[in-house]
Amino acid sequence: MTEKVHITGLSRDELAELAESFGEPRYRATQVFKAVHERRLRSFDEITDLPKKFRAKLEEAADISRLTVESKYVSTDGTRRYLMKTADNYPVETVYIPSENRDTICFSSQSGCPLKCDFCLTAKLGLLRNLTAGEIVEQVIIVLNDVYGVGEETPHGTNLVGMGAGEPFLNFENLINALKIMSDEDGLFIVPNRVTVSTAGIVPRIYDLANLVERPHLAISLSAPNDEMRDKLMPINKKWDIKEVMTAAKEFEASLRRGERFTFEYVMLGGVNDRDEDALELARLIERYQLKRVKINLIPHNGAEQLDYSTSTEERVERFKKLLESRGVDAYVRQPRGRDIYAACGQLAAKAA
Numbered sequence: 001m002t003e004k005v006h007i008t009g010l011s012r013d014e015l016a017e018l019a020e021s022f023g024e025p026r027y028r029a030t031q032v033f034k035a036v037h038e039r040r041l042r043s044f045d046e047i048t049d050l051p052k053k054f055r056a057k058l059e060e061a062a063d064i065s066r067l068t069v070e071s072k073y074v075s076t077d078g079t080r081r082y083l084m085k086t087a088d089n090y091p092v093e094t095v096y097i098p099s100e101n102r103d104t105i106c107f108s109s110q111s112g113c114p115l116k117c118d119f120c121l122t123a124k125l126g127l128l129r130n131l132t133a134g135e136i137v138e139q140v141i142i143v144l145n146d147v148y149g150v151g152e153e154t155p156h157g158t159n160l161v162g163m164g165a166g167e168p169f170l171n172f173e174n175l176i177n178a179l180k181i182m183s184d185e186d187g188l189f190i191v192p193n194r195v196t197v198s199t200a201g202i203v204p205r206i207y208d209l210a211n212l213v214e215r216p217h218l219a220i221s222l223s224a225p226n227d228e229m230r231d232k233l234m235p236i237n238k239k240w241d242i243k244e245v246m247t248a249a250k251e252f253e254a255s256l257r258r259g260e261r262f263t264f265e266y267v268m269l270g271g272v273n274d275r276d277e278d279a280l281e282l283a284r285l286i287e288r289y290q291l292k293r294v295k296i297n298l299i300p301h302n303g304a305e306q307l308d309y310s311t312s313t314e315e316r317v318e319r320f321k322k323l324l325e326s327r328g329v330d331a332y333v334r335q336p337r338g339r340d341i342y343a344a345c346g347q348l349a350a351k352a353a
């Protein structure tokens with residue numbers, strides 16, 4: 001028996017080829033694409049505008065859904081965390097973060113993660129496997145259906161962040177394919193401008209991203225102002241050190257479009273990387289590379305009992321921010337969301353709340 005294809009991860013051209021292989025005209029592909037992505041239907045039975053025979057053939061050859069929701073946790077702040085499973089039983093976590101004027105869905109690109117960032121719970125899982133393009137897209141469909149109902153539009157659009165479990169740039173091709181599918185105006189229509197992808201510093205892919213015309217915004221997790229500290233916190237630094245990350249960031253900056261910026265993320269760990277001298281060293285680093293279109297997102301660490309780190313105090317975070325600003329570096333504090341349900345940054349580890 002040949003394996004079924006996951007239709008949610010097919011591009012329009014691939015869908016058209018599938019339709020043609022069943023002796024159907026290519027326009028059927030648009031009908032299917034709209035049903036899966038725009039109307040967000042979850043079974044072929046529901047696509048009643050397709051001929052019955054075609055539906056039966058699709059049913060035989062393809063799946064719409066490859067993910068199931070195992071549990072859902074809702075935070076007191078409205079954040080929702082979904083614990084899903086792939087068809088072959090690997091955990092996938094997705095987070096929905098509501099806010100007044102936009103919704104954000106944080107998707108995972110891998111089940112587990114091969115990188116060993118010392119402050120991250122996902123790291124404890126190791127890499128289980130890369131997610132397919134279809135599994136990335138399906139996370140978003142499942143969340144939108146849960147929050148708004150099948151096929152209903154979001155009141156103010158959706159932003160996506162690729163900051164869930166996994167290192168997106170180690171699954172680059174599937175990531176880019178998923179983003180292409182999600183940007184289609186006959187589908188979810190989430191354009192790249194509404195998407196931010198975060199990397200721990202997979203340098204070659206930063207250059208690749210710089211060369212893409214249609215691309216998401218870039219965030220690079222730095223989290224330390226020097227190699228000695230970063231080697232400990234983010235061992236990927238031993239492969240691509242700060243100099244290489246900064247050089248790539250500089251090149252990426254040169255490719256930015258008008259009005260666009262990129263981000264350095266800085267996870268703040270109490271007493272570790274949140275001292276005055278760390279802020280000043282970080283500001284000097286940015287100055288040395290003459291980065292002008294970068295902002296720093298300070299992310300207070302979301303402590304967890306399995307990790308040896310504590311959260312920086314609010315005063316510390318504020319002071320760090322002020323020091324950066326006093327050196328002309330734009331800095332923002334990311335308010336933690338969903339901490340009570342283990343939905344916050346670095347907390348995704350297939351854990352029940």
Ligand code: SF4
Nearest residue numbers: 113115117120123166
């Ligand atoms: S912080 Fe991101 S890249 Fe690092 S281990 Fe966790 S999931 Fe992987």
